[in-house]
Amino acid sequence: MSISDEDKKGYIAIGEAVISHIFEREEVSRESLMLRLDEQAGQETDEEHLAEIAQGRKILKRLEAVETSDRRSVVNLASSRNAGSHAPSDVQPEEDGEQDEAKNG
Numbered sequence: 030m031s032i033s034d035e036d037k038k039g040y041i042a043i044g045e046a047v048i049s050h051i052f053e054r055e056e057v058s059r060e061s062l063m064l065r066l067d068e069q070a071g072q073e074t075d076e077e078h079l080a081e082i083a084q085g086r087k088i089l090k091r092l093e094a095v096e097t098s099d100r101r102s103v104v105n106l107a108s109s110r111n112a113g114s115h116a117p118s119d120v121q122p123e124e125d126g127e128q129d130e131a132k133n134g
Contacts, residue, residue: 039084
């Protein structure tokens with residue numbers, strides 16, 4: 030499945046918001062990213078960049094929050110892409126190889 034050019038621009042805006050969070054040592058969540066995009070939109074004068082920010086917000090709104098086995102909330106990125114075009118995957122992410130090695134010592 031390919032990502033539309035419009036969505037690519039939205040992902041760029043989301044990436045900029047993530048980088049901003051990292052530099053400010055802030056926790057990154059869907060809600061915090063949406064707030065940051067709102068802040069950026071309020072300061073932006075370039076119509077193209079405003080459209081990117083708006084698309085980024087649309088993508089974030091489509092994301093589903095998923096709780097992991099250790100009760101952390103993460104985002105299901107597959108849910109952000111053309112919902113309904115593909116059945117959701119039941120594949121669970123693999124455990125970190127280093128953790129496996131440490132357990133097996």
